[in-house]
Amino acid sequence: MSQTEAPARKGGLAAGPLAGPTAWLDDRVGLATIVKKNLRKVFPDHWSFLLGEIALYSFIILLLSGTFLSVWFKPSMAEIIYTGSYDPLYGIEMSEAYASTLDISFDVRGGLLMRQIHHWAAALFLAAMMVHMLRVFFTGAYRKPRELNWLVGLGLLQLGIIEGFAGYSLPDDLLSGTGLRIAEGLMRSIPIVGTYISFFVFGGEFPGNEFIPRLYVAHVLLVPGILLALITLHMVLLVYHKHTQWPGPGRTNNNVVGYPLLPVYAAKAGGFFFVVFGVTALMGALFQINPVWVFGPYNPSQVTAGSQPDFYMGWLDGALRIMPAWEFTILDWTFSMNVFIPGVALMGLLFTILGAYPFVEQWVTGDRRVHHLLQRPRNAPTRTAFGAAGITAYGLLWISGGNDIIATQFQLDFYWITRLLRVLVFVGPVLAFVATRRVCIGLQRKDAEVVVHGFETGIITRSPDGEYSERHLPLSPAEAWTLSAHDRTEPAGLPAASDHNGVAAPHGRVEQVRGRLSRFWVGHDHQKPTADEVREAHEHHADDDELEPAEQQFGGVNELGVPRRH
Amino acid sequence: MRSLSTHRRHPLAGVLVLLLGLVVLGGLYSVLAPRSAEADSTDEALIDDGRQLFLVGCASCHGLNADGIEQQDGGQYGPSLVGVGAAAVDFQVGTGRMPLAQNSQQAPEKAVIYTDDETAALATYVASLSPGPAIPTEEDYDASDASREEVVEGRETWLTNCSACHNSVGAGGALGDGRYAPPVLGTDPKYVYEAMLTGPQSMPVFNDALLDPEEKRTIIAYLETLEAEPQYGGAGLGGFGPVTEGLAAWLVGMGALVAVATWIGATAVRARQ
Structure with missing residues (x-):
């Protein structure tokens, strides 16, 4: 037994030359340069920046659990007799796809847990993508230079929805068959070519024997592949652009304030991955999702009350449910507008609006500058109002999708819910727009007021002359800076339609439209106070009714009338 | 053979054939005829009890003779109960759906008003009006x-x-x-x-x-x-399908994750400290 001495450890990345396996790798792939740069990458911290991470982590969970499921799932429409361990279906004829789903649920160890984790992760994936997108929208994070990444994200959402629907349809149970039938109806409603598309996709008459294998290829190979590629692109662009940050002292358009990737941010993000995995696993263990065994194999003659799509398709189903019957025939073609408008056109409309929004906003406001600082929703009242209107419309359609469950659970009349929603779906977004914009402008006024006058302390003093006045507590410079870091917004002026010679200005009409839109867009905004206004206000208060600026946020006064300090 | 041909013109032959026909017909009838409501004498008292209960609790809508009350516009205030059978009464009264608490689209299941004996009396009375489905055994x-x-x-x-x-x-x-x-x-x-x-x-x-x-x-x-059956895979969420599943995904799943995200973000770096 001879003792060998371990070679002395080298300092770290920064100190001394590399040795051991790291050196081996560095010699061959130049690791040190890449890693050194990226390990020091700074990420700003805010809870809302973690929403996209939830989506990323759920996607990883989906890949892991999906791989497990694919070992046992048989994507085949071949008819077999079920002889597994779920008694109420014993001896029933069903497709191999459905039988293997039952086997995963009842005869594969841990199979049901994995199926449920996979399904809950899918729901969380979609929900997190939506919430993340709303965060990006409401904070203006999609503005230049991130428009492309917004579009990539939109593609991810669309693919995620397709992927989710494909997964929902694969088990070939009664619910997924009903869902596929609706999808087939949507295809057929496309004027003139609909029937051909349906026959092309299903390989003949619905349901046929072709569709499940086709869907399987899309679900496990095609769509996840594209998703993975787009996620990579999304991340690469994120690294390239660097993350946006909230305005605050020391944070500018030219820097990023936060923790470096290693060790702090990696620890936070890594820990958060396990939290997401834990929550998904807990949901998979505690809550039933898609209990395919109670639905039974797909049988076109059967149907069950409470047949719904998963939540991300719910709004389209809702639109279908409240759309009045409108169908007409031209020559030999039937135009089923009652299905086409809510089922196909609406989806196209949503994604067109979402895709075009950054560019429309850029055109209307004329703001083509690079932005790395986020906007508070109140500082873009019109955008926030558009967002609120969109959420309202989506939410109302979502409610329509569950109108039967709402009717039974709240003891309401199903028909009246439908009638009410037919009206609300048009009126609601307008009301939401107006109310949200007013609230935002109100909040802008309040911010401006606080910047100029400081906080009201509630301390009333009487001067020897008998004059009452309230003492104000001015903001700390840091707080004042945060509240006034955003830009002023100026509506574009209306250009003259023609010059003094009477020659019509080029693009005159377009510019007129842009001018009007711009006035509508930012004309109502309450502008932050100017430096002069702030200075004047401080001079006005300078006598004795202004307190010393607080270092921290004003926290009220104690019983002696002295502002609390933290 | 000979005797039949001899006697077929006997004065009583016609009467005999008629008698035979009646016996066969009567016998067949008693075997094949639909059973009438079990209104034999032992039920008489029960029927009478049921009728008294009916007059107090049900007749205001269903009419004194249980033949329904028609409204002026042709609609029915309460439908006729003739022929609904004992099973209908047992179901409606036994689950508390009848008597109605109020006029509404549908009678909800609620606390049962009548005792089992009273329900049986009401059922027997309604069954005595005209035959209908009997209470299953x-x-x-x-x-x-x-x-x-x-x-x-x-x-x-x-x-x-x-x-x-x-x-x-x-x-x-x-x-x-x-x-x-x-x-x-x-x-x-x-x-x-x-x-x-x-x-x-x-x-x-x-x-x-x-x-x-x-x-x-x-x-x-x-x-x-x-x-x-046990709830395979955890809480069934009411059995309402994807609506409650979506609700759980958003409220429980996203709720928990956003709460954790807020907690992680709460210890953020601050440039001014």
Whole structure:
């Protein structure tokens, strides 16, 4: 037994030359340069920046659990007799796809847990993508230079929805068959070519024997592949652009304030991955999702009350449910507008609006500058109002999708819910727009007021002359800076339609439209106070009714009338 | 042979043939005729009790003679009960649906007002008006000894005939105009059987020609299997399908994750400190 001495450890990345396996790798792939740069990458911290991470982590969970499921799932429409361990279906004829789903649920160890984790992760994936997108929208994070990444994200959402629907349809149970039938109806409603598309996709008459294998290829190979590629692109662009940050002292358009990737941010993000995995696993263990065994194999003659799509398709189903019957025939073609408008056109409309929004906003406001600082929703009242209107419309359609469950659970009349929603779906977004914009402008006024006058302390003093006045507590410079870091917004002026010679200005009409839109867009905004206004206000208060600026946020006064300090 | 031909012109031959015909006809009738309401003398007292209860509790809507009250516009204030049978009374009164608490789209299940004896008296009275489906006996609806094959058959019958309104796990569903198919799980098998037999509220009648008694029994067998089945995979979320699943994904899943994200973000770096 001879003792060998371990070679002395080298300092770290920064100190001394590399040795051991790291050196081996560095010699061959130049690791040190890449890693050194990226390990020091700074990420700003805010809870809302973690929403996209939830989506990323759920996607990883989906890949892991999906791989497990694919070992046992048989994507085949071949008819077999079920002889597994779920008694109420014993001896029933069903497709191999459905039988293997039952086997995963009842005869594969841990199979049901994995199926449920996979399904809950899918729901969380979609929900997190939506919430993340709303965060990006409401904070203006999609503005230049991130428009492309917004579009990539939109593609991810669309693919995620397709992927989710494909997964929902694969088990070939009664619910997924009903869902596929609706999808087939949507295809057929496309004027003139609909029937051909349906026959092309299903390989003949619905349901046929072709569709499940086709869907399987899309679900496990095609769509996840594209998703993975787009996620990579999304991340690469994120690294390239660097993350946006909230305005605050020391944070500018030219820097990023936060923790470096290693060790702090990696620890936070890594820990958060396990939290997401834990929550998904807990949901998979505690809550039933898609209990395919109670639905039974797909049988076109059967149907069950409470047949719904998963939540991300719910709004389209809702639109279908409240759309009045409108169908007409031209020559030999039937135009089923009652299905086409809510089922196909609406989806196209949503994604067109979402895709075009950054560019429309850029055109209307004329703001083509690079932005790395986020906007508070109140500082873009019109955008926030558009967002609120969109959420309202989506939410109302979502409610329509569950109108039967709402009717039974709240003891309401199903028909009246439908009638009410037919009206609300048009009126609601307008009301939401107006109310949200007013609230935002109100909040802008309040911010401006606080910047100029400081906080009201509630301390009333009487001067020897008998004059009452309230003492104000001015903001700390840091707080004042945060509240006034955003830009002023100026509506574009209306250009003259023609010059003094009477020659019509080029693009005159377009510019007129842009001018009007711009006035509508930012004309109502309450502008932050100017430096002069702030200075004047401080001079006005300078006598004795202004307190010393607080270092921290004003926290009220104690019983002696002295502002609390933290 | 000879005697028949000799006697066929006997003066009494015609009478004899007539007698024979009547006996055969009467015999056949007594065997084949539909059974009338069991209004034999032992039930007389019960019928009378039922009638007294009826006059106090039901006649204001259903009429003094249980033949319904028609409204001026042609609608019915309360429908005629002639011919609905004892099973209908047992179902409606036994589950508390009748007497109505108020005029509404549908009579909800609620606390039972009448005792079992009173319900039986009312049922006997209504059954005495005109024949109708009788209250099923326990052997009609007792499915405790059902085989696996019967449960499988019951599942198929349930999915084909019932789940469109009552949902695949019997959680109930919405119908138009404020009506609804109530939840079925947990209902006494007798009432399930009676509901199929009499078609209460918006429910169609599944008489013995549509679903024979054996099929009715297998449906009950399936429902009892569902009830006894453990909740595979965790809490069932009411059996309402993707709506409650979506709610759970957003409120529980996203709720928890956003809460954790807020906690992680709460210890953010601050440039000014």
